[in-house]
Amino acid sequence: MTDKQAAPGDRPGHSGDVEAALPAMAEHARRLEMIIEGTAAGTWDWNIPDGLMRVNERWAQIVGYTREELAPITPETFFRLVHPEDLAQSNALLDEHLQGRSAHYESLCRMRHKQGHWIWVQDRGRVYERDGQGRPIWMAGAHADVTDLQQARQDAADMRQRLQAVVDASDEVAVIATDIDGVITLFNTGAQKLLGYAAEEVIGRVDLGRFHDPDEMRAYLQADAPADGQVPSIFQALTARATQGTWSRQWTFVRKDGERRQVRLSISPLDGAGGRIGYVGMAVDLTPLLEVREQAHVAAKKFAGAFSSAALGMALVSLEGRWLDVNDALCGILGYTRAELLQIDFQTLTHADDLNTDLALLGDLLAGRRDHYHMEKRYLGKAGNLVWGRLSVSLVRSESGEPLHFVSQIQDVTVQRQSGQQLRESEQRTRVTLDAVADMVLTLDLHGGIQYANAAATRALAGEGAESLAGGQLQDVMELTTEYAPRSPLDLAVLLDPESNAVDLHSDLLLSVGAHLLPVDVTRAWLRGEDGQTTGAVWVIRDVTQQRARQREARHLAEVDPLTELSNRRGFEAHLQQAITRVARTGQSASLMYIDLDRFKPVNDTHGHLAGDAVLWAVASLLRHGVRDSDIVARLGGDEFAVILAGCSLKRARRIASDLLESLRGLSIPWDLQRLKVGASIGIARIGGSMSVDDAVAAADAQCYRAKAMGRDNVQVETLVAGDVEVLESQDGSEGGE
Missing domain, CATH: 3.30.450.20 (PAS domain)
Structure with missing residues (x-):
């Protein structure tokens, strides 16, 4: 909070001609106001030296407030409402205009609405009065709610991107x-x-x-x-x-x-x-x-050549099983010359364990029970080697339907068969590896059927020494819930839906293991068939007990100011919301103290930020030891502090504030052979059960603002009279009615 000053007085006017022009000026002002109202724009003007702003009612309505709720309105009012990610750019644009480097100030930024959501605002303005040295004195401008326009722009950009993606795909x-x-x-x-x-x-x-x-x-x-x-x-x-x-x-x-x-x-x-x-x-x-058509035409004219030059082994086989013709590829597969193969029948080269199956299928062809057949069989190569072949056989008949000969295609799949064996061995190694890991691994079909569970999953879900979970149903052995609702199990069928992101929405999953709830993360990977369709899933379930504990510790650290070790603004707002809820539930009194240090800026400017940090640490220590252990002391940022006084009336809060103020007056911090001193302006307001956090802070801040306006180094308190809030003067910390 910057030091606040009273608004400047009215400027002296002119007489004579000015008085004569007043009716015209009033009419001009009325028309201007009608134009502004017609545009639904929020207007503002700013007395730059004094730091005070005037806005119309529409300006406040854009962010969901009335002018009275925002009063007093200063540049800090704008800074508190602007999105943190947009504030730096907005300030840079404003500073550029104030320095005279741009003709206008124009900024597009997000502002927090009273209801908590963000709206887009187009802010425009310019300096219209400077002093003799060129320093800005008065600036005015307008706000416009452009949320719908920004959303439309975003929708249009998204649509263009989607259309471009479709075209590029x-x-x-x-x-x-x-x-x-x-x-x-x-x-x-x-x-x-x-x-x-x-x-x-x-x-x-x-x-x-x-x-x-x-x-x-x-x-x-x-x-x-x-x-x-x-x-x-x-x-x-x-x-x-x-x-x-x-x-x-x-x-x-x-x-x-x-x-x-x-x-x-x-x-x-x-x-x-x-x-x-x-x-x-x-x-x-x-x-x-x-090209394919041309190739087909050429192939039709050179059928005989295609047979001899085919990459697959091809043969014409008599009804008795003798080779009638073979191509070079088949000779290469079996290791025989063409002349040698024509002297042998296929039965001689077929492995004994596969011959009966092959002959039975040939019998089906001859009997008309099938048009063709496929099988994998073993051939005996000339070198004594075993050759695995994928055999496709069809029967050629005459126009009268009489069998003439067989056409056989033989593909050498020896390498693939060996690879299959290697794959099975690899799968075995993979299963052994998965059984050795601590994470639970499950392979599931889309209906929850368990196809595989590693040792860790079997132990966790069925107990030590249990049989394999394969063949069972996931719903029978597992229950997942969340830290948010530990007694409400999740629907596992939803988690098995490839289109569902239910797992991704939960960072607080719990696995029910006996009487215990184990914090876990669940990672899903989808299994797909050759047609690309999803056929199942692999779940990896990891115990994240220690990780969750570290996250809770990190959240705690995120709510503590590292310099003073007091609650920061985030922690303060959480404690204040708890206090409001407690008041609403119990009706117990509670007060909020807002403290803004006086004469702190000269310490930073003269002695540097290290000196300022030393002063802030000393003040924090004084405040911490000056209130009860149950009270919450927070540093809100800069030189602003707050104290939540649970179960404390306004009268008692004033006494505590007066004691703190007296202690601050006596606080002296040694620094480079000097003694640093600061004061404070303190505002106190009650915490009501129907308040929001912003309402409570605004009420106490208003009293602090009044304390500064009354000359600083004093306490100002609000009181309740006939259901309304009445501000009592208390420059010296004297008692007043509650």
């Missing part, structure tokens, strides 16, 4: 948008991928021709030219067909590196509220499809 489709004149306004990642240009190379330019094959486009333009022979521009030609709707055509696009791509280009008009605003083109690369 479509990297398989090139999207190019232009304005009505053909200037490129959008060039998505799909267009960059297709054409090889970066967005910044083309956006803002009218250069669609660079994307088209010049010969193809020249022929099209000439064929599409009007009767007068004037050839249209490429943009005109492309959009002329799309004036009434989407128009599509296949084109040859030329990439930045010169490569040509065949595309299907669809052009559509873009219409806004005021009419046509541009066009959007969407191009799909047809080159891979056309």
